[in-house]
Amino acid sequence: MLELHDVTKRYGERLALDHVSFTVGDGRLTGFVGGNGAGKTTTMRIILGVLASDGGTVTLGGATLTDADRRRFGYMPEERGLYPKMRVLEQTVYLARLHGWSAAAAHRNALELLERLGLGERTNDTIESLSLGNQQRAQIAAALVHRPEVLVLDEPFSGLDPMAVETVQSVLADVAASGAPVLFSSHQLDIVERLCDDLVIIAGGRIAAAGSGDALRTRHGSERWELLTSGDLGWLRQQPGIRVADFDGGWAVFEAESDAARQAALAEAVARGGVVSFTREHTTLAQIFKEVVL
Known part of the structure; x- marks a missing residue:
């Protein structure tokens, strides 16, 4: 279980995160929603260790996260970060190899994942030649190819058509079903509501509401x-x-x-x-x- 306890973050005089606390349960899909500038991306970067917090803790299974723990995470940033000149399969295999997979296992898993995400016919295309929607699928494959134990995704459905959304939903549900905590942000509230077990709403750097969908409806509906x-x-x-x-x-x-x-x-x-x-x-x-x- 991934837990945040009173996480704070300042940028100069601005308090970006104000004692943020919530839990991402094992095997549960948790939607993280809020307006622009609410603190979603900052929170995710602190979870991943990309940013340091000014206070509070992030724990996994009750223990403070280490670099070794974070190597078992999968992360998809909102900004696309793949090498544009590399081919789709080459890029995906490369990332699996960085996580210690053998060449054969990385190749096999990358092919299987790309096929499932609808990129089976685009494996030899360069990243930059793909449409924005297919680049998004490739970015998701990059986050999943090493079969992470925790998954953190920033706006994974951005730019996807309805069929691609359904495909990605199915893939994420399977990751959660394997027992992994899955946290993802999205501005598409209908998708979050349809897909998630739990919801976290952040506003102005503070958690405004958190819990299961039924609990939030009882409390706020x-x-x-x-x-x-x-x-x-x-x-x-x-x-x-x-x-x-x-x-x-x-x-x-x-x-x-x-x-x-x-x-x-x-x-x-x-x-x-x-x-x-x-x-x-x-x-x-x-x-x-x-x-x-x-």
């Missing part, structure tokens, strides 16, 4: 209900204890001040006839993000 009828729901605005959040003819989303008020509203809808559906609205990560950040 509003209890809203969606009602669909074949009639007109204009009467719902005058229903005691009900606040209508959205409305369109026979469809409405509302909040109820109590269970009794909600049940009374449903009973009135049934009495008027034509109820098609009545469900609790799913609180999205985007809604939670707005609540805790804005």
Whole structure:
């Protein structure tokens, strides 16, 4: 388990990270989200040892991280860092060899990974000749080729088309299923919500919320209900204890001040006839993000 305890970082007078603490569990995909400049990349660089913190600790399995530990990590920076003139397979094998893999094993694993990431037909192309989306896939392959025990990815889905997103999601899920802690940042909240077991929201260098998706919805989500009828729901605005959040003819989303008020509203809808559906609205990560950040 990867843990951050009260990590701080200053750039001159600016406090970039203010006692940042969260956990990335073994075998769990943890999404790390926040606005530009919130502190995501700085946090990741401290985890990897690229930056030194000004306070706090980063531990793995309860022990302070060492250089030897970090050699077992996989890291993909937001900025592409592969050698542009090298061929895709050559580059991927080279990186596996740097991690101590034999030539044969590195070649075999690189081919298998590139094929799975949809680069099987581009292995002999140079990095610079690839489209931006395929360069992103190659960057992901570089982070995974040595089969890391911990994976940290900064914006891995940037520039990927929907099919490529699905492919990368599947690969990352398999890495987590092997038992590795996986932390990745993304501005694409729908992908984070769909893929992750746990979420960490950072704002202004502080952790605004952290936990599983269900826990965050319970803690921060509003209890809203969606009602669909074949009639007109204009009467719902005058229903005691009900606040209508959205409305369109026979469809409405509302909040109820109590269970009794909600049940009374449903009973009135049934009495008027034509109820098609009545469900609790799913609180999205985007809604939670707005609540805790804005």
